[in-house]
């Protein structure tokens with residue numbers, strides 16, 4: 001039985017966690033399905049796929065790793081535990097590296113691994129009553145695999161304060177620390193805002209949006225001189241590309257660019 005639902009609306013895909021009975025907690029099966037879904041989406045070109053919405057069925061976006069599944073880890077070997085953790089990393093990396101922009105639609109709660117998923121999205125919109133938390137330490141475990149994705153978003157200061165306590169916090173604090181980008185009043189407003197953002201993506205150059213996203217990730221590991229060379233090369237390529245020429249020409253001609261039709 002699958003714990004994931006996929007929907008498609010032209011150039012926009014929806015990847016929907018679908019285990020509402022356990023608040024969309026992910027076990028090995030769902031982790032594998034999420035990874036496969038994002039790897040398949042990552043093979044699509046910029047015209048075919050211009051955005052992905054990551055969402056969860058029911059009252060809660062994602063309650064993190066499935067506690068039943070994690071408890072069974074005690075009976076597994078160290079090597080099996082490491083394989084499980086590597087699979088979780090591969091899933092988060094697949095979302096993080098998805099070339100198309102990813103919007104997380106968050107309601108109810110995002111806890112533990114659910115925070116990891118939020119951190120791998122480009123834009124996170126949440127309802128004001130959503131509860132957030134790196135709750136792992138409350139369960140006697142640690143937010144290990146999610147941390148390489150979370151730290152670039154919230155920084156060491158917030159990570160240390162929130163990791164050690166495992167405390168739960170509200171959407172406004174999640175927005176202040178950079179994990180969430182926008183807070184809306186309810187799920188109706190959430191759907192409206194997600195649609196607005198898809199409209200924004202529709203009017204952004206398909207390869208430009210992808211290149212801009214990739215650039216941010218690439219800069220993480222470059223030294224200043226490498227970053228200088230890389231960014232110079234990147235903008236020169238994009239400016240002279242058919243898309244760059246179309247976008248600049250459309251602005252000067254006072255007409256919409258061909259990709260926004």
Ligand code: COA
Nearest residue numbers: 021022023025063064065066067068109111112113135136
């Ligand atoms: N893993 C497995 N099952 C989970 C789960 C998880 N992470 N989170 C919730 N569930 C299950 C509950 O055990 C419960 O099962 P039951 O109906 O068989 O009793 C069901 O989902 C509903 O949970 P409940 O707590 O009654 O729902 P709620 O809507 O009142 O609260 C949460 C939702 C997410 C706020 C709450 O379930 C929660 O805090 N979960 C713990 C999440 C967590 O700490 N995750 C970090 C893991 S590292």
